[in-house]
Amino acid sequence: MKLGCCLNMLGDSSEPIGRRYMNLLYRAGYDYMELPLAQIMELSEAGFEELLSQIQESGIPCECCNNFFPASVRLTGEEADPPKISEYVKGAMDRAVRLGAKIIVFGSSGAKNVPEGFDYRRALCQTADALRIIDAFALPAGIRIAIEPLNCRESNIICSLEEGALLMKEADRSSIRLLVDYYHFMMEKESLETLGALTEDIIHVHFAEPAGRSFPTAEQDAYREFFTVLKEKGYDGRVSIEAYGKEPEKELEKAVFIRKYL
Numbered sequence: 001m002k003l004g005c006c007l008n009m010l011g012d013s014s015e016p017i018g019r020r021y022m023n024l025l026y027r028a029g030y031d032y033m034e035l036p037l038a039q040i041m042e043l044s045e046a047g048f049e050e051l052l053s054q055i056q057e058s059g060i061p062c063e064c065c066n067n068f069f070p071a072s073v074r075l076t077g078e079e080a081d082p083p084k085i086s087e088y089v090k091g092a093m094d095r096a097v098r099l100g101a102k103i104i105v106f107g108s109s110g111a112k113n114v115p116e117g118f119d120y121r122r123a124l125c126q127t128a129d130a131l132r133i134i135d136a137f138a139l140p141a142g143i144r145i146a147i148e149p150l151n152c153r154e155s156n157i158i159c160s161l162e163e164g165a166l167l168m169k170e171a172d173r174s175s176i177r178l179l180v181d182y183y184h185f186m187m188e189k190e191s192l193e194t195l196g197a198l199t200e201d202i203i204h205v206h207f208a209e210p211a212g213r214s215f216p217t218a219e220q221d222a223y224r225e226f227f228t229v230l231k232e233k234g235y236d237g238r239v240s241i242e243a244y245g246k247e248p249e250k251e252l253e254k255a256v257f258i259r260k261y262l
Helices: 017-027 046-056 082-099 120-141 161-171 184-186 192-201 221-233 248-261
Strands: 002-006 032-037 062-066 103-106 144-146 177-181 201-208 238-241
Touching: 002 017, 002 062, 002 248, 017 046, 017 248, 046 082, 046 192, 062 082, 062 238, 082 120, 103 120, 103 201, 120 144, 120 161, 120 177, 144 161, 144 201, 161 177, 161 192, 177 184, 184 201, 184 221, 192 201, 192 221, 221 248, 238 248
Parallel strands: 002 032, 002 238, 032 062, 062 103, 103 144, 144 177, 177 201, 201 238
Antiparallel strands: none
């Protein structure tokens, strides 16, 4: 497996992409970075070209993107607008290709959360429709989409691996598969049996210590058990640490011990 890190979790309002940590990732021995697509879409063309140059200079590739949609591009509810979704996806996919991304994570709770009083089944169908729009751009670009089940404190739709699998089947497109996020997985008290049953559809992993959604700092049996299930079921993809940091420089370097489980 490859080890990466989601840099946006270390960003702030003045610099939400987290680009200041690119060089540190390289020095610490990570394999790739994961960058936030919605924030990258806010850059001007000149700003995006500058980002591409920074990535190249850092020596570490951007192989994945998270934060697919901003909350302003509604995917569910009466304000969902397929032409607007398609226009956004076209531009986002173009930038993802230029970044070199192979996987885009589809969590985007702000865009897909079901409005109060709106029918859940209808919202699920709308989300599947959005994924089919995405597939039309992702498939020819060679990019796969990983549905990310969140937790019920952050989202009111797709909050378990089984619900993610239901959405995947509803979308029924070859580029659309699943992600498991250890933080959300533990928050929702999901079982290792469910993880094992769905591993063949998992194409990406996010990882953080559940307490405070923080960087892992020490070995734990629970970590070993989680990754053992993935490995025994044949997972050999990427694992991105997606965590908040109090002392990111130290925590980034220390967290590479996770490799022993991969």
